Amino acid sequence: DQQVKQNSPSLSVQEGRISILNCDYTNSMFDYFLWYKKYPAEGPTFLISISSIKDKNEDGRFTVFLNKSAKHLSLHIVPSQPGDSAVYFCAARKYSGSARQLTFGSGTQLTVLP
Amino acid sequence: DGGITQSPKYLFRKEGQNVTLSCEQNLNHDAMYWYRQDPGQGLRLIYYSQIVNDFQKGDIAEGYSVSREKKESFPLTVTSAQKNPTAFYLCASSPRTSGRANTGELFFGEGSRLTVL
DSSP: OOSEEOOOSEEEEETTSOEEEEEEEOOTTEEEEEEEEEOTTSOOEEEEEEETTOSEEEETTEEEEEETTTTEEEEEESSOOGGGOEEEEEEEEEOSSSTTOEEEOOOEEEEEEO | OOOEEEEOSEEEEOTTOOEEEEEEEOSOOSEEEEEEEOTTSOEEEEEEEEETTEEEEOTTOTTEEEOOSBTTBOOEEEOTTOSOOOEEEEEEEEOOOOGGGOOOOOEEOOOEEEEEO
16 A cells, blocks of 8 residues: 555656656655655655645755645756756655654656756 | 765675675664665665664564664664565664654665675
């Protein structure tokens, strides 16, 4: 039972345009959401997060939107750059006071074309 | 530089052999984790440890074992009982913060790719 789903395994966008990566979840107990970025043969690195009490969080070119009623979040990258080409994982936290309660999606491979 | 070091980066194993993956961190983090990544799947938690000499099973612990004798080290042994061990293994750590301040952010190593021949 996949509680966090990233239904698009891959996405290609032109340099300078907007990249939108989507993530859906089913568990209403999730209260914090994170995006990680992963390059080949490297570990994931934290990118941006959002608490369930907010609907938007922005950090430079990266913005995460949360729609709780739809159980949907999205990551917007504007403008997209070739260096953004990587796999992006969505993760959700179910509060239990422990970091172990992170559930990851299957990832979306973003390719930014020059 | 502070970080997490996993070794080896690539490992080949014959069926029936146990192998141990190393994970060392100098971030002074209390909690450490092992995840497994398979193609088309998210990261799945194998084991985690929140303090020295204590660890708990994650979602897919069968066929794996760990130890946490030192704060800096959290080795993972893939035993012969693990039916499908070929995968990319990621070690992670996080500072120990309690309650909702613990956002769940993890710091990952570069991973170890295990292939069973």
